[in-house]
Amino acid sequence: MGIGDDCAVFKASNNKLLLATVDTLIEGVHFLRDYCSFFDLGWKALAVNLSDIASMGGSPTVALVSLGLPKKTQIEDVEDFYDGMKSLAKKYGVNIVGGDTVSSHSKIYTSVSLLGEVNKRNPIYRKGARIGDLIMATGKCGASNAGLKILKKCVKHISTCELKQNDPLQEEMVQKHLKPEPRIREGQIIAASGFASAMIDDSDGLAFSINEICRMSRVGARVYSYLIPKAEGVSLNAALYGGEDFELIFTCKRKYADMLAYIIKKKTKTLVSIIGEIVGKNEGVKLVSKNKESRILKVKGFDHFL
Amino acid sequence: MGIGDDCAVFKASNNKLLLATVDTLIEGVHFLRDYCSFFDLGWKALAVNLSDIASMGGSPTVALVSLGLPKKTQIEDVEDFYDGMKSLAKKYGVNIVGGDTVSSHSKIYTSVSLLGEVNKRNPIYRKGARIGDLIMATGKCGASNAGLKILKKCVKHISTCELKQNDPLQEEMVQKHLKPEPRIREGQIIAASGFASAMIDDSDGLAFSINEICRMSRVGARVYSYLIPKAEGVSLNAALYGGEDFELIFTCKRKYADMLAYIIKKKTKTLVSIIGEIVGKNEGVKLVSKNKESRILKVKGFDHFL
Numbered sequence: 001m002g003i004g005d006d007c008a009v010f011k012a013s014n015n016k017l018l019l020a021t022v023d024t025l026i027e028g029v030h031f032l033r034d035y036c037s038f039f040d041l042g043w044k045a046l047a048v049n050l051s052d053i054a055s056m057g058g059s060p061t062v063a064l065v066s067l068g069l070p071k072k073t074q075i076e077d078v079e080d081f082y083d084g085m086k087s088l089a090k091k092y093g094v095n096i097v098g099g100d101t102v103s104s105h106s107k108i109y110t111s112v113s114l115l116g117e118v119n120k121r122n123p124i125y126r127k128g129a130r131i132g133d134l135i136m137a138t139g140k141c142g143a144s145n146a147g148l149k150i151l152k153k154c155v156k157h158i159s160t161c162e163l164k165q166n167d168p169l170q171e172e173m174v175q176k177h178l179k180p181e182p183r184i185r186e187g188q189i190i191a192a193s194g195f196a197s198a199m200i201d202d203s204d205g206l207a208f209s210i211n212e213i214c215r216m217s218r219v220g221a222r223v224y225s226y227l228i229p230k231a232e233g234v235s236l237n238a239a240l241y242g243g244e245d246f247e248l249i250f251t252c253k254r255k256y257a258d259m260l261a262y263i264i265k266k267k268t269k270t271l272v273s274i275i276g277e278i279v280g281k282n283e284g285v286k287l288v289s290k291n292k293e294s295r296i297l298k299v300k301g302f303d304h305f306l
Numbered sequence: 307m308g309i310g311d312d313c314a315v316f317k318a319s320n321n322k323l324l325l326a327t328v329d330t331l332i333e334g335v336h337f338l339r340d341y342c343s344f345f346d347l348g349w350k351a352l353a354v355n356l357s358d359i360a361s362m363g364g365s366p367t368v369a370l371v372s373l374g375l376p377k378k379t380q381i382e383d384v385e386d387f388y389d390g391m392k393s394l395a396k397k398y399g400v401n402i403v404g405g406d407t408v409s410s411h412s413k414i415y416t417s418v419s420l421l422g423e424v425n426k427r428n429p430i431y432r433k434g435a436r437i438g439d440l441i442m443a444t445g446k447c448g449a450s451n452a453g454l455k456i457l458k459k460c461v462k463h464i465s466t467c468e469l470k471q472n473d474p475l476q477e478e479m480v481q482k483h484l485k486p487e488p489r490i491r492e493g494q495i496i497a498a499s500g501f502a503s504a505m506i507d508d509s510d511g512l513a514f515s516i517n518e519i520c521r522m523s524r525v526g527a528r529v530y531s532y533l534i535p536k537a538e539g540v541s542l543n544a545a546l547y548g549g550e551d552f553e554l555i556f557t558c559k560r561k562y563a564d565m566l567a568y569i570i571k572k573k574t575k576t577l578v579s580i581i582g583e584i585v586g587k588n589e590g591v592k593l594v595s596k597n598k599e600s601r602i603l604k605v606k607g608f609d610h611f612l
Contacts, residue, residue, distance in 0.1 A: 005432050005522075006358040006506060007325040007422070012318035019313040022370040022406045022419060029409055052312040064328040066372075066417040100328045100417070103335055107411055111372040113328060113419035116313070125311050200312060216311075 008097035010062055017123060019116035021052040027107040035151040038077045040178045041110065042084030048203065049114035050092060050182035051246040055201040056125075057191020058118035060094045060184065066111040068104035081110075092184050122191040124250065129198040129217035133251040135276035136261065138186050141206050142234030145242025147177030169233060176231075180246045185268050187248055193263065195256035205243035210276070211285050211299045213251060220283040223276035223297055226290045240287075241300055251278055314403035316368055323429060325422040327358035333413040341457040344383045346484045347416065348390030354509065355420035356398060356488035357552040361507040362431075363497020364424035366400045366490065372417040374410035387416075398490050428497040430556065435504040435523035439557040441582040442567065444492050447512050448540030451548025453483030475539060482537075486552045491574050493554055499569065501562035511549035516582070517591050517605045519557060526589035529582035529603055532596045546593075547606055557584055 012018060025031060025045050036044075046063060053060045067081065078101070089096055094114070150170050183201070190196045198217055200209045206228065214221050230239040252260050254277075261272040276288075287297040318324060331337060331351050342350075352369060359366045373387065384407070395402055400420070456476055489507075496502045504523055506515045512534065520527050536545040558566050560583075567578040582594075593603040 006361040007327040007364065009362065009424075009429055009431075010324050010326070012322075012324050014320060016318075018316050018318050018324075018421075020316070020368060020370055020403065020419075020421065021313040022372050022417075024372045024374065024406050024408050024417070026374060026408060026410055028411055055312040056315065058313070062326060064326055064419050066328050066330045066419075068330065068332060068415065097326060100330050102330050102332060104332055104415070105334055105413055109374065109410070109415065111328075111330070111406070111417040113326075113370050113372075115324075115326065115421075118315075123315055125315075127311075 008062065008064070010097065013117055015120060016117040017120055019053055019056055019058045019118055020113065021049055022111060022113040023048045023052070024109060024111040026109040032155060033108070034155040036178060038080035039084035042081040043088050043179050045110045045112045046085045046088050046094065047180045047182050047246065049112050050088070050184055051201045051203060053114060053116040054183045054187035055199050055248055056118055056123050057187045057199065058116040058123065059188065060092050060114055060116040062115040063089065063094050063096045064113040065096060065099045067099065067101045068109040069101065070104055070106050070108065118191065124191050124196050124199040126198055126200050126213050127216040129213050129219050129251040129278045131219055131278055131280055132254055133197050133278040134254050134257040134274050135210065135221060135223065135249070135251055135278065136257060137206070137229060137247055137249050137273050137275050138183050138264070138270050139245065139247040140229045140231040140271065141202060141245050141247060142239035142242045143173045143176040143231035144180060144244040145238050146231065146234050147173035147175070150174055151177065177244065180244065182246055183248045183270070186264055186270050189264050189267055190248065190250055190260065193260050195252050195260045197251045197253065199248060199250040202245050202247050202249055203243055205241045206249065207240040207297050208299050209249040210297065213249065214285050218281050220279045220281050221276055221285045222279055222288050223286070224288050227273060227275045229271060229273040314368065314370070316403065319423055321426060322423040323426055325359055325362055325364045325424055326419065327355050328417060328419045329354045329358070330415065330417040332415040338461060339414070340461040342484060344386035345390035348387040349394050349485050351416045351418045352391045352394050352400065353486045353488050353552065355418050356394070356490055357507045357509060359420060359422040360488050360490045360493035361505050361554055362424055362429050363493045363505065364422040364429065365494065366398050366420055366422040368421040369395065369400050369402045370419040371402060371405040373405065373407045374415040375407065376410055376412050376414065424497065430497050430502050430505040432504055432506050432519050433522035435519050435525050435557040435584045437525055437584055437586055438560055439503050439584040440560050440563040440580050441516065441527060441529065441555070441557055441584065442563060443512070443535060443553055443555050443579050443581050444489050444570070444576050445551065445553040446535040446537040446577065447508060447551050447553060448545035448548045449479045449482040449537035450486060450550040451544050452537065452540050453479035453481070456480055457483065483550065486550065488552055489554045489576070492570055492576050495570050495573055496554065496556055496566065499566050501558050501566045503557045503559065505554060505556040508551050508553050508555050509549055511547045512555065513546040513603050514605050515555040516603065519555065520591050524587050526585045526587050527582055527591045528585055528594050529592070530594050533579060533581045535577060535579045
């Protein structure tokens with residue numbers, strides 16, 4: 001049973017744990033209409049939730065969508081929103097089963113609840129990192145934030161956003177921001193391997209994610225600045241604090257780290273980097289440079305309230 | 307696992323169907339801060355979802371909360387919101403497992419996704435009504451809307467809302483609007499009885515609910531105006547179109563209707579009324595008066611966009 005009754009009704013798989021997550025995007029806080037189409041918004045609203053399922057090693061199943069729209073909204077806009085969401089939903093087998101569309105005053109907002117499932121032995125929490133584990137990351141960090149900066153610049157200077165079509169790097173950064181690809185498949189491989197001990201996505205920035213794993217696992221970390229996979233044309237600071245790349249940050253038993261990286265790369269073609277190691281809690285969370293200088297890796301993730 | 311990881315993780319019961327629903331309340335559209343406290347808002351945000359689970363005959367399990375707050379919001383307000391929600395959650399065994407609190411521009415909004423479960427044979431849909439079935443309703447209709455009118459009057463005339471404490475009827479109406487009681491237990495009894503064929507709640511008004519059952523079941527209906535259980539001091543029009551009473555409207559095989567009404571009353575002390583009967587689709591959905599005059603029962607439910 002889908003949309004059209006008081007509730008969506010569906011079957012859960014036997015012997016699986018259920019996963020549930022909710023994320024909200026508000027116009028003017030998380031995005032601007034000047035650069036974000038309804039199609040992109042639909043995509044991203046689901047993508048941010050898919051990333052939460054990915055970072056547990058799960059498979060997404062069912063999405064419930066709440067959409068608040070100003071009265072002036074056109075029916076075509078709503079269709080574009082759902083087209084964007086459905087194109088991503090189809091890719092990952094998500095069933096959009098329920099929706100609540102309400103009138104908002106002046107700003108668009110969307111809140112998506114996503115359900116998923118994971119084998120009973122497989123879920124990877126933030127809290128499982130052990131001393132000696134290596135810290136690993138998928139993909140490259142910083143591109144999404146760089147894309148956002150390009151978009152904001154466009155809005156400011158030419159009021160409508162026209163990207164230089166002849167700059168593929170800028171276009172790539174912008175796409176990474178507007179239409180992020182959740183790491184569902186990578187998360188499943190990491191969880192199923194049995195080698196990973198903790199996992200999180202980097203939606204609030206790499207620095208935040210590592211600090212969060214350490215806080216929940218009650219350990220410390222050494223992160224090697226020169227090992228961090230920076231997106232092309234991006235500073236270390238942007239890679240650490242940009243956020244919204246929706247890459248997976250995870251820890252792995254030291255002796256299996258290379259093997260896990262190999263398996264992920266082989267099956268998904270996604271880059272995997274070893275960027276640090278887990279140490280005792282009293283050593284804190286530190287960033288270590290090539291010449292062995294170290295400083296505290298501050299939590300200063302992308303702040304939606306700024 | 308509760309709040310604090312990327313997802314909430316929990317077990318589904320074997321041999322049950324999962325239910326999922328989402329509802330959103332927006333300041334200025336669904337409520338005003340002048341009369342609705344954060345405690346009341348937390349209660350109601352969950353109550354409206356519980357009513358959706360009730361109208362499938364299910365048991366609620368897990369809630370995910372998205373809360374958008376203006377920057378000026380006090381921490382005590384957020385605590386009040388969750389106190390209100392928790393007081394209702396506790397009553398019905400709901401586990402609040404996830405939350406997403408974000409900054410909104412100027413208006414409060416809350417979107418709650420609620421999961422539940424129901425025995426495989428038990429879910430009652432809107433679409434199951436058959437010709438000859440009787441139409442039944444729990445409780446009385448119209449009080450919530452009358453309560454809302456009182457509240458709006460207070461806001462208009464004395465800017466802050468002070469109810470005449472010496473008028474218990476007005477106080478009851480107001481409470482019915484601010485802190486509705488979902489009919490969870492009644493819904494479960496109705497579903498487990500095996501006698502009910504279709505069910506819905508009256509959140510959008512009794513007239514809308516009956517039309518919706520008929521539309522989904524492809525049948526018509528005769529509703530007897532003098533059998534409709536009007537709340538004290540409320541007009542027929544308010545009972546038909548007020549909405550938000552969160553009573554259950556359901557259909558039942560004719561010969562079991564009295565028995566089902568008796569069982570519900572006995573187990574829950576809730577009033578149950580037989581208000582009409584299901585007829586062929588070509589007869590339409592009609593309201594019949596005591597002197598056998600009939601007119602079309604228009605869909606003119608409470609419109610959130612008005």
